[in-house]
Amino acid sequence: MDYLKSLNEPQYEGVVNTDGPTMIIAGAGSGKTRVLTFRIAYLIEKKGVDPFNILALTFTNKAAKEMRDRIEKVVGTEARNLWMGTFHSVFARILRAEADKLGYPSNFTIYDADDSKQLIKTIVKELNLDDKVYKPNVVFNRISGAKNRLISWKEYLRNPVYKADDESNMKPELGRIYKIYSERCFKAGAMDFDDLLFNTNVLFKDHLDVLNKYQQRFHYVMVDEFQDTNISQYLITKKLSAVRQNICVVGDDAQSIYAFRGADIQNILNFEKDYSDLRVIKLEQNYRSTKTIVNAANSIIDKNRAQLKKNVWTDNEDGTLIELLKATSDNEEGKLVASSIFEEKMQNQLKNSDFAILYRTNSQSRAMEEALRRMNIKYKIVGGLSFYQRKEIKDLMAYLRFAINHNDEQSLRRIINYPKRGIGDSSVDKIIVAANDHNMGLWDVLNNISSFLPGRAANAVIDFVALIKRFKYDIESKDAYEAASLIAKGSGILKELYADKTVEGLSRYENVQELLNAVKEYVDDPEKEDKSLGAFLQEIALITGVDNDKDDDEEKVTLMTIHMAKGLEFKNVYIVGLEEDLFPSQMMLSSRADLEEERRLFYVAITRAENKLFMSYALSRYRFGRLKNCEPSRFIDEIDPMFIKVSKKYTKKEPTVDTNNYTKSFVSGMRKTTTSQPVVRKTSYKPSADFEPSDTSGLQAGMKVEHPKFGYGMVMEMDESGANRKAKVNFNDFGEKTLLLSFAKLKIHSN
DNA sequence: GACTCCGATCTTTTT
């Protein structure tokens, strides 16, 4: 139990008081994860609790994995039997086991947000409603909000408050859309993200025997990031722990940043009311950051009115002042940040992985990436458009999904005529309408297609059905990897992509291969119990941006949104784009509560930094494809000025609308790439206007060079064998490609 | 049914 000695007083309390309801309010950097991991280790080691009886819920798979690894270090491989995962993955697992009780097939599909919005779009169209009034996003958010507050479509239609509300918003049909949407999902054997929680609640409410079973199983329930739970999640955990009352929630109201998704800060405030014998522990000592950073963060969060009383302090050194960088344009901001990283690295012997650049919106990454590439600083982007959102990946996934669940409407729409097989939109519509009118399953309609479609189209459908049956057979008789490969081939996707010889087509082909590799990896992973294709698909459906950074150990600067950064820490942090309307976002400024959420977001960003914090803003920025002038964010003024110094490196010229369209030409090079994977961006490099090959007589290995097409690279070795002198040059912009190039096109950049 | 072209629309964060 040596690890107990390393804890401070409140941390120790949090670890050893394992029984009864407990709430741990953990300030930023106060060792929250340590307490949680030690608490679980303590339960297993000291109390002799079987890991099988412990349930720990997190928000990201990454957090779950990290915690499991840390516990494993203390207690050994026993930790593998813990029930630990995200809310969505744990309850998806339970729902699969109990699906029949709700009338769902156990191989139900999980709809992602795209699937949901697509379905809403079709429904709005079918109802002949105006899609400008019933925008998929708006409708989806409304339905999602209802589900997160456990309001079923029946309740929604019944309750006059919602009706009046919708009517005053000129959207009286929302209840009807909600109803049809729910019915269609049910018919398709599909649940969306919110359903995973909503249906768990239904399951526990209507089937007390099931609830009882899980109440008996989970002797101890723990919830991480409690401030980000919504009502639906809160009720599940409350029910599960109702018998033994061993519930422990850990959170920080100051870091609640998901109210937009239904997270309810009231959960924290109400927790005391729900449990009269609640033990509250406050972790207030920050071990992560310098005094400057802690105090600056405090000066920000003090502006919020809705918060619990808490005094976050630190014993660490004062540290340096926060440096404020001022740029004229977003590109310039990138350059300032990149060169600042370069300098800091040199001066303080830091590694790339000691740095993070945090921004409010994903689109801000572009200017940063460009600048970092130009300075040859390696970086990785966390989140953004993920691999699994790419079209070619979704296409193959739709085949896999449909081969498992033949009623999955959204997957069917994706694949029935891709690759082209002569089944057009009107045929597809007829199929769906037939299924709804005759109250048949989609698969039944497809199997009796000749009663619904004329000959030519019907024949195409018959071939398609045969294809799917073959795939189903493959899945049942082969392992997941072989089956997926056969489907990729048999569907014609591989052939279709292989025929496309453009750079983008090639990369799409490679991506499909990459997905197959992922299946192979999954099959070969000894830690996975269920190796079926269905299990793989479920894992993929619930994966998040932060989870799939394979090259974690590589020396790279991390770029991500502030939302993704929650729970992480870095030596040096750059918060960029501190401009009014961007951060705080103009979409959040309609109410005071929203501004407070933005402020908490800013607080989260600041408290990621251990040693040194930089902030920057630009006076002009590309937005909506146009260059706009910007003003510094109000948040800068809210920090006590004694913590800030303005960098001298800011550019002196007055901001003007930047006509340099470097960004434009850079982007046009990749216009046809519908999928932008940020890490390895395969695009032609736009040289500086004044690019000219330089005298390369003195070229040697180790020198940096510039090439008009490939950008900056490092000379690896010289090749004097041929008639022309050539050099092997490594371009990390091109995914670490090494190319043999003639001297004639190279410009020596530096050595 | 397939294809092409044009214009409207939307750009906050994510399980």
Add this chain to the structure above:
DNA sequence: GATCGGAGTC
């Protein structure tokens, strides 16, 4: 800047 859908054509 990118995507989606509609209109028009073959």
